[in-house]
Amino acid sequence: MKGGNNVKDLKQQVAYLQGLAEGLGISKETKEGRVLTQIIDVLEGIALSVEDLRAQQADMETYLESIDDDLNELEEDFYEEEEDDTDYVEVKCPKCQDIVCFDADILEDEDLIEVTCPRCNEVVFINDGSYDDKCTCGEEHEEEDEEQLVAEKKSHTEDL
Structure with a gap:
């Protein structure tokens, strides 16, 4: 990782400056010596802070990748396309x-069920048996199997 090498370079450069200052015998007793020593100490603190930030960033990237993987799994489970046989x-x-x-199974239900419009609450269908003999389109149908009746009902309503 290139960013990691820059941190090592920065730390090495600060260490070089510390060694150079000691090798040159820069005294902390002089004004210039105190300034140079303080500058080197600040640079060392900055290098350590940058190193910590890079490590935290790497940890954060790993954590975010883990969250992203988990989120992808949840999305796949939640948005899984199911075959709708209804x-x-x-x-x-x-x-x-x-x-x-509404579900066509209501046609077979033995209990009395009223289907109402969710917008205006008007009753649009009652499974009281009259549906078997007469489609709501007003046309009379001979006794047909239920699937054909549902298909015709659907086609009549699509024409509306």
Whole structure:
């Protein structure tokens, strides 16, 4: 990692300056000696801080990659496309003209179920058995199997 080498270079340069100052016999007793020594000490602190920041950044990148991987797994699980085998019936609301979709299994349900429009709360379908004999399109149908009736119901509502 190139950034890591720069930190080592910075630390090596500061160490070189410290050795040079000692080798030249720069005294901390003189004004110039105190200034140079203080500058070298500040540079050493900066080099250590940069080294710490680089290590923290590397840890943060590793942590973020881990979070990103976990998030990708969650997205795959959550947004997993499922095969939808459910047949739907669409009817047009007589009041607001919105299309209302509901599960075709309601047609087979023995309990009385009313389907209402979510927009205006108008009843758009009741499974009271009249659906088997007559489609809401107003046309009479001969006794047909349920799948064909659902398909016709869907096509009639799409025409609306």
